[in-house]
Amino acid sequence: MIEAGKPATRLKSEALAVLLERGLVHQCTDLEALDRTLSEGPLTAYAGFDATAASLHVGHLMPLMTMRWLQKLGHRPIVVMGGGTSLIGDPSFRKDARPMLEERQIAANIATIRRSVERLVDMEGPDGAMLVDNAEWLNEFRFLEFLRDYGSRFTVNRMMTFDSVKSRLDAQMPLTVLEFCYMMLQAVDFLELAKRHDCVLQVGGSDQWGNIVNGVELGRRDGRKLHGLTVPLLTTASGAKMGKTAAGAVWLHPEHLSPFGFWQFWRNTADADVGRFLRLFTELPMSEIDRLSALQGAELNEAKKILATQVTAIVHGPEEARAALQQGDALFAGEGEILEPSHKLPLASLAEGLGLLEVVVSVGFAASNGEARRLVEGGGVRLNNRIVDDPRRRIAIGDLQANDRLSVSVGKRRKALVGFA
RNA sequence: GGAGGAGUGCCCGAGUGGCUAAAGGGGACGGACUGUAAAUCCGUUGGCUAUGCCUACGUUGGUUCGAAUCCAACCUCCUCCA
Numbered sequence: 001m002i003e004a005g006k007p008a009t010r011l012k013s014e015a016l017a018v019l020l021e022r023g024l025v026h027q028c029t030d031l032e033a034l035d036r037t038l039s040e041g042p043l044t045a046y047a048g049f050d051a052t053a054a055s056l057h058v059g060h061l062m063p064l065m066t067m068r069w070l071q072k073l074g075h076r077p078i079v080v081m082g083g084g085t086s087l088i089g090d091p092s093f094r095k096d097a098r099p100m101l102e103e104r105q106i107a108a109n110i111a112t113i114r115r116s117v118e119r120l121v122d123m124e125g126p127d128g129a130m131l132v133d134n135a136e137w138l139n140e141f142r143f144l145e146f147l148r149d150y151g152s153r154f155t156v157n158r159m160m161t162f163d164s165v166k167s168r169l170d171a172q173m174p175l176t177v178l179e180f181c182y183m184m185l186q187a188v189d190f191l192e193l194a195k196r197h198d199c200v201l202q203v204g205g206s207d208q209w210g211n212i213v214n215g216v217e218l219g220r221r222d223g224r225k226l227h228g229l230t231v232p233l234l235t236t237a238s239g240a241k242m243g244k245t246a247a248g249a250v251w252l253h254p255e256h257l258s259p260f261g262f263w264q265f266w267r268n269t270a271d272a273d274v275g276r277f278l279r280l281f282t283e284l285p286m287s288e289i290d291r292l293s294a295l296q297g298a299e300l301n302e303a304k305k306i307l308a309t310q311v312t313a314i315v316h317g318p319e320e321a322r323a324a325l326q327q328g329d330a331l332f333a334g335e336g337e338i339l340e341p342s343h344k345l346p347l348a349s350l351a352e353g354l355g356l357l358e359v360v361v362s363v364g365f366a367a368s369n370g371e372a373r374r375l376v377e378g379g380g381v382r383l384n385n386r387i388v389d390d391p392r393r394r395i396a397i398g399d400l401q402a403n404d405r406l407s408v409s410v411g412k413r414r415k416a417l418v419g420f421a
Numbered sequence: 422g423g424a425g426g427a428g429u430g431c432c433c434g435a436g437u438g439g440c441u442a443a444a445g446g447g448g449a450c451g452g453a454c455u456g457u458a459a460a461u462c463c464g465u466u467g468g469c470u471a472u473g474c475c476u477a478c479g480u481u482g483g484u485u486c487g488a489a490u491c492c493a494a495c496c497u498c499c500u501c502c503a
Contacts, residue, residue: 004471137500222456264437264457267457268457268458269458270458270459271456271458271459272459273458274458297456297458298455298456298458299456300456300458301456301457301458304456304457304458328457331457332457366450368467368468368469369468369469370467370468370469371450371465371466372463373463374450374451374464374466375450375451377451377465378451378452378465379451379452379464380450380451380452380465381451410451411451411452411457412451412457413457
């Protein structure tokens with residue numbers, strides 16, 4: 001195991017040097033061997049993603065950035081969608097086993113996720129990244145066949161030594177057969193990819209270590225040298241798992257979180273995280289990153305804007321990033337306004353006596369009228385930049401600005417422009 | 422299979438018949454202060470067509486004027502014994 005950010009010494013491969021320098025490496029099954037393999041020529045690497053949610057979120061960005069770097073340095077990424085494994089459902093939540101997903105839902109998720117993945121890795125051309133679904137092979141197995149071909153290659157003795165298993169048993173917590181077998185499936189994925197596409201490296205989150213190691217060991221029993229690499233867990237400087245905001249997770253897909261909302265998330269990075277995030281989530285040269293993270297006090301805000309704009313450009317494209325930057329400047333530097341309506345409501349609703357609370361809910365700043373009411377009563381809601389503290393307030397034609405627009409904000413950071421038509 | 426224990430709001434956790442939409446803490450959000458940061462202080466933290474109504478303390482029934490609290494059955498988990 002190696003420490004993230006630790007200066008790499010005597011590395012032969014550029015790829016590994018970059019990943020280490022960026023802080024994208026947490027653990028590696030055999031660093032020297034991987035370094036050698038990477039330096040010998042292009043290799044194929046994969047990262048797997050669950051298809052249980054409709055969009056990826058910032059937590060998925062680290063493995064994706066790793067794939068992006070690998071591709072940039074001449075290697076070929078494969079992105080594996082867990083279409084097969086998602087059918088079983090994530091077994092680590094044992095309290096209220098959530099309903100297993102319908103195949104149709106999973107297919108829809110995969111389609112959405114694919115759009116985000118395409119932003120990060122280039123899927124075009126014969127050398128482009130591939131996207132495969134593990135249902136392709138997992139769905140084909142029959143139980144006896146699976147036991148014979150793979151069950152014989154795993155020993156319970158070995159599986160018992162994995163932390164994920166051991167900690168559960170030590171704590172006297174139940175571990176279902178399903179969970180126990182889950183790691184076999186991921187190992188099988190790795191071996192299948194090795195056979196089909198000559199894939200020799202798996203990248204995943206640090207919680208995937210055990211699963212990845214299993215795949216590497218299965219490969220060895222099949223006469224293959226496979227490698228595993230984990231990225232660190234994304235946490236804030238205060239130690240909290242990160243990726244949640246008032247609106248929920250920080251999604252990568254624009255339909256789940258607007259590019260401006262995404263930009264805002266990064267703009268609000270804590271001082272202590274700026275340098276680390278620049279390394280992890282942008283492709284700026286290290287010298288530039290060093291300069292930016294050395295800024296002090298309020299000057300660091302410039303670094304945060306650069307961070308936000310760079311990450312947004314990677315995930316949503318340069319156009320969207322530029323627009324978000326302008327938007328942010330307009331909004332927070334002076335009395336700026338949002339330039340384009342972010343939400344639309346029918347003009348006719350005004351005649352019906354549209355309530356302030358309804359507006360706050362409909363732009364997504366509150367989950368219920370009650371929550372909106374509390375925000376209003378607490379002085380957190382502004383209409384056209386004026387605090388409004390009457391929850392019974394109704395919106396009238398006279399409240400609209402030019403072009404029938406109404407600006408609504410909650411707190412300092414959440415602003416929306418509602419267009420009436 | 423037997424004996425004992427547990428299941429509370431986003432999370433942890435108090436509560437053993439009415440004063441309980443449920444103490445306390447965490448988290449989250451809003452306000453003040455700031456730099457759209459951190460720290461600190463204050464406030465809020467089930468829903469609604471709102472001085473009332475509805476939903477909620479594992480599930481389903483029951484006792485009672487009244488139940489998170491008592492009873493029964495069931496479900497799940499834990500501990501010990503076989």
